[in-house]
Amino acid sequence: MSEIRMLRTFLAIEKHGTMAAAADRMALTHAAVGAQMRTLERVCQRQLFDRSGRSIQLNDAGRSILEQARTVVAAYDSLLRGVADTHSIEGTVTIGATVSSMGFLAANVIKLKVPYPALKVRLTHGSSPELERQVRAGEIDAAVIISEPRTTTLPESWESLYEEPLVLLANPAVGPADASAASLLKRLPFIGFEAASLTGRHVTSLLRRLRVEVNPVLEMNSIAAIADLVRQNVGVSIVPSLRHAAWADDPQLVVKPIPGTTWRRHVAWYEFGRQPRATAIVKNRLLAALSRP
Template sequence: MSTIRFLRTFLVVAQEGSYAGAAERVALTQAAVGLQMRALEAELKTGLFERSGRGVLLTVAGRALIAHAEKIIASYDQMREGLEQDGEIAGTVTVGSTVSAMGLLSNTVVAMKPRFPRLNVRLVVQESSGLAQSVIRGALDAAVLIEGTPLERQGLLWTPLYVEPLVLVASALVAKPDSDIKQLLRENPFLRFDRRTPSGIRIEQTLRKLGLMPQDFLELSSVSSIVDLVRQNVGVTVVPHWRNADWVNDPTLQVLPLPGRPATRQVGMLEHGRREHITTQIRLQMLALLARKA
């Protein structure tokens, strides 16, 4: 059903405020997103967006459509679920993830395909705070995200999956395995991870607790971008050591543990509960993959 698909895309555009941002999340080109939105406007015979610089703003009709679209999609998903055999792992669920955990989630879905051929898992990449809110609103059936603000809500299930330690990452040109971390932070520009995020807050708290005072140079919201700049010897950083990142074997990088008791961030899975018989299977498969890699 094209209209249902277009409504799903519309909700993502409304959240992102741009076709470009929505395109990344729904795995379409920006042009394809634009075509879907124009087709939806033609079908509804009303304008939904107004151009604003590089983004788009919702019209009055567009804002009104959000609640209707959410209800229509929820009803459609419930209808499909009702047509499935009782308890069968089949149908469509939407699961979100942070960039750092998408590899694990993708591998989980691939591993499940042979066992559950009628299961379709739609994957969405988003920041942790947005993922949590999407699960709470029911826009996502589950999400793999970073533990931040309290996630206890009626009907939601939070399961810790693994922890990632905070580490100092520097160019191999300026750091050795026995380098003094305080000296590295004192003598090199500091590339800081966004302090508005749970991980950024955790990094800031850890630096203060350890009495480490870096020379802030740049503040970015992408760990991968920060590490790329470190490779170019632009500066040093303190970031979570992504579970799927092989930084320790990268000859251009030096990864050093922080002094004292290791500071970590918790990665877990948040489930809405609406399709629990399916999201439970995804969670169990993910835990099994983690256990095999341990």
């Protein structure tokens, strides 16, 4: 429901004060938040923001629809919780995920056991291409995959969940806290992410644009394993900033933004063909967890 997501973003802007803060809270780019709000203004047939100053603020028209927006979002959440007798949702579905997104999927599936005790969700993991093949072959019901944004038509469905920017991971012992990402990449051994993968190709392209020649020490296809090697001070790496990893609170890791990078890894929900109602419940749970201000 794109309209509900727009309203959640609108409410996040009002709650957190700026579009930039709302973008961070909703795991969206600033451009995506701006595009959502322009669409919302077209739907409402009025301007909802004052764009004349240095920062964009809600105008009188925007403030006038706040309560209605809250009511609509609350009604939708209530619908998801009580659309039917929860005990009538039963059966088994199988959902796949990449290793780096499995924690997020599993945590939300576990929470579904309370409202839907008769629902059984089996989880499996694999690479994005393999999971997508399994979904299309009917071997699993849906998957959380890594993929570039795409426009799909039935029977294929692709829906963005969240985005992860590329960052530099380093050990705090490597030098001054204000050392630049480029200087660390030139000076220290480099742990590469699987070069043949979508993310690996973008990392290679970024290094080329930065004109940085790294000293590769090894290549791996697990972001968690790379982070662990960085903790052991084996080297530095460029990887997606995992949304649910809490690296910023890890005393053994330094996370640095990389100037010049605009690409973000897209984590998406993928399904194919008509799906059982239980699959939609899992997807709605993930979307609700992500879009709640």
